[in-house]
Amino acid sequence: MRVHIKFITYILLGAILTAFVFLVLLLCIISDWEPISVRVQRVFEQKSNAPYKPKLNKFSITEMMGSTSVIDVVKPDEKTVILEPTMPFLKGGKSKRPFAVIMVTSLARFFNQRQAIRSTWYKWAHDLNIRIFFMIGHTGQNPILQNLEEEQRIHDDLIIDNFEEGYYKLPAKILRMVKWFNTTYLPENSPRYLIKTDHDVFINLLNLVNILRETPYYSNLVSLSGQNNSKLLLPDSVNIPFDSSDVESYFVGGQKFAKPEVEVDPDSKWYMDSKEREMLGWSGPYLPTYLNGPCYIISGNVVGTIYEASFNVPIFPFEDVYLIGLVAYDRLSLAISDIGQQMWLDKSYYCLVKNRTILQRMVAFHPLDHPSSMVKVCRRLPTCKRQMSSSSTSNNRNCNLLASIAKNA
Ligand SMILES: *[C@@H]1O[C@H](CO)[C@@H](O)[C@H](O)[C@H]1NC(C)=O
Ligand SMILES: *[C@@H]1O[C@H](CO)[C@@H](O)[C@H](O)[C@H]1NC(C)=O
Ligand SMILES: *[C@@H]1O[C@H](CO)[C@@H](O)[C@H](O)[C@H]1NC(C)=O
DSSP states (O other): OHHHHHHHHHHHHHHHHHHHHHHHHHHHHHSTTSOHHHHHHHHHHHHHHSOOSOOOOTTHHHHHHOOSOHHHHHOTTSOOEEEOOSOOSOTTSTTOOOSEEEEEEOOTTOHHHHHHHHTTGGGGTGGGTEEEEEEEEOOSOSHHHHHHHHHHHHHOOEEEESSOOOGGGHHHHHHHHHHHHHHHSOGGGOOSEEEEEETTOEEOHHHHHHHHHHSHHHHHHHGGGSOOOGGGSOTTOOOOOSOTTTOOOOOEEEEEEOSOBOOOOTTSTTOOOHHHHHHTTOOSSBOOOEEEEEEEEEEHHHHHHHHHHHTTSOOOSSHHIIIIIIIIIIITOOOOEEOGGGEEESSOHHHHHHOHHHHHHOSEEEOOOSHHHHHHHHHHSHHHHHHHHSOOTTHHHHHHHHHHHHHHO
8 A cells, every 4th residue: 555655656746747847848938938049940940841832833933923024013104002101201301312212021911020120120210311111012902901001101111012922923022112112213312222121131220321331332332423433343243234424333232142053952942943944034053143032232223224124034933033133133234242241141040149249240130030039139239229119109009000900800
């Protein structure tokens, strides 16, 4: 009998201990104190398991794109935007041009991601004469559009264009973005830079502006006022097809991939059958030199040129390869500048937030898998943290908006 009781006690103790360990593990997983390394690992696993693309037939990417004709997709002569900012310029002056316009690709349902940006790096924008807009595709009338209209009333930073979203439709989205830029800003009040980024990218606007102001690239642009800019032309800038009195200097830069090999892994979302690639006008083992999609910069004075040149280049399913590689680099022979040392794209978030030296130097980080990561990065940067805690008058209205979205969902 005694032995039995002892035995049962041990079993009970064992069970309690196991339950405790499980509870702690569970807490780790759902709470903030889950080690970041574990979380990053999990996110990467989720990503690699995600059905990025269904098993495709030979030309199904082209089918999914809808059309490869830019004119069909962009409808340059038609007004396609449903909702746009009433203030594309800076507040305070009717036509005060921004130093830069940052276009963040977003989806209608990613309200939380937009809020994460608005509560962090977005707050630097006003002092730096930068305007930030979210680019969203939407078709049809429904509660989602009502929410977006409400969000627009508060923030005035949405560009809702009438097109269908989809991974292989991203080039169309980027072209609509360029179209909006070209129709909104005339050459005389064009922002100096158009910056394309995504909703899961943190941009350190202070570092970005410093790069654009202090590096030779910037003086490249101000050379219109008389500076010698020849040292700034990079080795591959042969054959710049501009009348120098027209566009004397420009900047197209980001994390540069020089003549990268085409993706050969059939399970990758960037894989394309070689026949299909050929059909879209690009064969061979390499892609044109291009800039990594999560963040690239184009000076305002060449946006229109790139836009119009795209009308004669069949759409390729990857927006960065298309706009920068096929149009800017291959078709127009523009110089592509590399500021990739200060961009942390497609690397581990864990290493980034851990190493403050890297973090403080960086211009752009990607991917931030969750809106809370945006806030965490901001908290690690003193200047951002200060901005983040500065009070916002729209906080209450945001709460109302959240409530109305919850009601409609
Ligand atoms: C782009 O903008 C320029 C300058 O305003 C304009 O002349 C041109 O027609 C626009 N291009 C298109 C295709 O709308
Ligand atoms: C500009 O500077 C380069 C060297 O950096 C020099 O070779 C070139 O002659 C200069 N051009 C003018 C117009 O001064
Ligand atoms: C942070 O990164 C810098 C630059 O890559 C490196 O020199 C340094 O050793 C890193 N620090 C830590 C703590 O990992």
